[in-house]
Amino acid sequence: STSVALWYQERKQERISKQFEARPIELRSDEIIDGVTGLIGNTPLVRINSLSDALGVEVLGKAEFLNPGGSVKDRVALRMIDDAERQGLLHPHTSSRIFEGTVGSTGISIATVAKARGYEATIIMPDDVAQEKVQALLALGAEVERVRPASIVDKKQFVNLARERAKAFGLEDQASANLHIPRGHLLPTASSSVIVATAVTDALGEETVMDPKQAEELRLKPRGFFADQFENRSNYEAHFDGTGPEIWRQTNGDVDAFVSGAGTGGTIAGTGQFLKSMNEDVLVVLADPEGSGLYNKVKHGVMFDRREAEGTKRRHQVDTVVEGIGINRLTKNFELALPIIGDAFRVTDAEAVSMSRYVVLHDGLFLGSSSACNLVACAKLAKKMGWKDGQRIVTILCDPGSRHYSKFWNDDYLRNAGIPIDPHIVEDMLEQ
Numbered sequence: 001s002t003s004v005a006l007w008y009q010e011r012k013q014e015r016i017s018k019q020f021e022a023r024p025i026e027l028r029s030d031e032i033i034d035g036v037t038g039l040i041g042n043t044p045l046v047r048i049n050s051l052s053d054a055l056g057v058e059v060l061g062k063a064e065f066l067n068p069g070g071s072v073k074d075r076v077a078l079r080m081i082d083d084a085e086r087q088g089l090l091h092p093h094t095s096s097r098i099f100e101g102t103v104g105s106t107g108i109s110i111a112t113v114a115k116a117r118g119y120e121a122t123i124i125m126p127d128d129v130a131q132e133k134v135q136a137l138l139a140l141g142a143e144v145e146r147v148r149p150a151s152i153v154d155k156k157q158f159v160n161l162a163r164e165r166a167k168a169f170g171l172e173d174q175a176s177a178n179l180h181i182p183r184g185h186l187l188p189t190a191s192s193s194v195i196v197a198t199a200v201t202d203a204l205g206e207e208t209v210m211d212p213k214q215a216e217e218l219r220l221k222p223r224g225f226f227a228d229q230f231e232n233r234s235n236y237e238a239h240f241d242g243t244g245p246e247i248w249r250q251t252n253g254d255v256d257a258f259v260s261g262a263g264t265g266g267t268i269a270g271t272g273q274f275l276k277s278m279n280e281d282v283l284v285v286l287a288d289p290e291g292s293g294l295y296n297k298v299k300h301g302v303m304f305d306r307r308e309a310e311g312t313k314r315r316h317q318v319d320t321v322v323e324g325i326g327i328n329r330l331t332k333n334f335e336l337a338l339p340i341i342g343d344a345f346r347v348t349d350a351e352a353v354s355m356s357r358y359v360v361l362h363d364g365l366f367l368g369s370s371s372a373c374n375l376v377a378c379a380k381l382a383k384k385m386g387w388k389d390g391q392r393i394v395t396i397l398c399d400p401g402s403r404h405y406s407k408f409w410n411d412d413y414l415r416n417a418g419i420p421i422d423p424h425i426v427e428d429m430l431e432q
């Protein structure tokens with residue numbers, strides 16, 4: 001085994017010295033940050049000492065819970081909104097509104113960036129997600145609508161309803177509903193109608209004398225977009241341009257595996273694709289919670305394989321405590337991940353709960369449910385591969401435990417749901 005370890009170290013050295021050109025990343029500094037959106041991304045990578053020491057591999061977590069909106073989704077919200085501005089779909093200080101269907105984190109991130117840029121947000125979410133997410137959304141001034149969890153073929157499913165609400169707002173024909181005025185031309189002033197006229201002049205490249213009433217109508221015309229994180233490619237790009245290069249830089253390209261759950265699939269697709277583009281030997285691994293069809297899709301090519309489907313409930317039928325990951329349809333973002341996923345692990349609620357209690361007690365790391373799920377998959381991967389020579393597994397610590405007091409971090413709730421809180425589950429997993 002010494003020679004294997006030696007061979008391994010040499011390979012690592014080779015890989016690190018291989019020429020690479022990661023995009024330059026600004027690390028967090030002592031400079032004054034220009035507004036809240038400047039706090040998004042560039043998160044640190046933390047070694048999870050308890051798991052790393054027990055497994056003999058380095059388990060490194062990207063501390064996404066440090067983003068100002070409290071989760072990895074800040075990156076996606078910022079990129080979707082930036083891209084929408086570039087397309088002329090949003091203009092500050094007009095009646096611009098962003099619509100989204102989300103289990104919560106993306107909504108909070110959208111509401112955060114919206115407020116920083118002068119927009120409104122309407123968030124549609126299932127009514128069984130943790131209450132504290134709704135409270136955060138309301139505090140951020142978002143309009144919130146909660147609906148019963150339903151299948152994607154149901155019109156009242158939260159994503160479908162968000163699309164409907166955007167249409168009802170007058171955004172059915174986004175191209176014509178939005179004048180393509182470059183960003184920055186509309187300023188908040190009492191005489192905004194005059195400024196609209198100027199902006200129209202600029203956009204058309206000719207003198208336009210506009211009736212102030214007409215200009216005011218134009219200003220009040222509904223603008224905005226349905227963010228559609230599941231299908232929106234900006235989601236993938238946020239991770240391909242941000243999360244992936246940051247991890248590459250922070251590890252000097254020394255990464256053996258990247259482990260992530262998938263909700264929209266944006267994180268695993270964008271980060272995974274970037275890491276693979278730098279080194280095709282990086283193993284990209286899916287962590288999949290109970291009730292999700294993605295594990296089957298990766299392993300058997302279909303979401304609900306007959307062999308496994310019996311007795312397996314769909315995501316919206318399961319009262320799982322793991323929020324934000326797991327889904328039963330193939331989204332555009334997850335499609336981009338499918339060709340590069342090398343392995344997948346199922347993670348039970350009991351395992352995720354046990355892991356969250358393990359790392360809080362050993363590391364003082366207070367994590368949300370999807371982060372815990374990711375860490376379980378890291379441990380399973382290390383065991384399955386027989387890794388114990390310092391190989392590096394990077395994963396995402398998506399959000400903090402404080403987003404989950406009412407379910408995942410509520411012992412009474414878990415007892416009622418029949419989910420054991422048993423630290424031995426993880427101890428056994430590490431010892432095996």
Ligand code: PMP
Pocket residue numbers: 071073103104105106261262263264265266267268323324325368370371398399
């Ligand atoms: N963790 C949490 C807490 C989330 O809200 C989400 C997104 N829904 C994810 C993980 C999954 O990320 P992605 O959508 O990029 O697959």
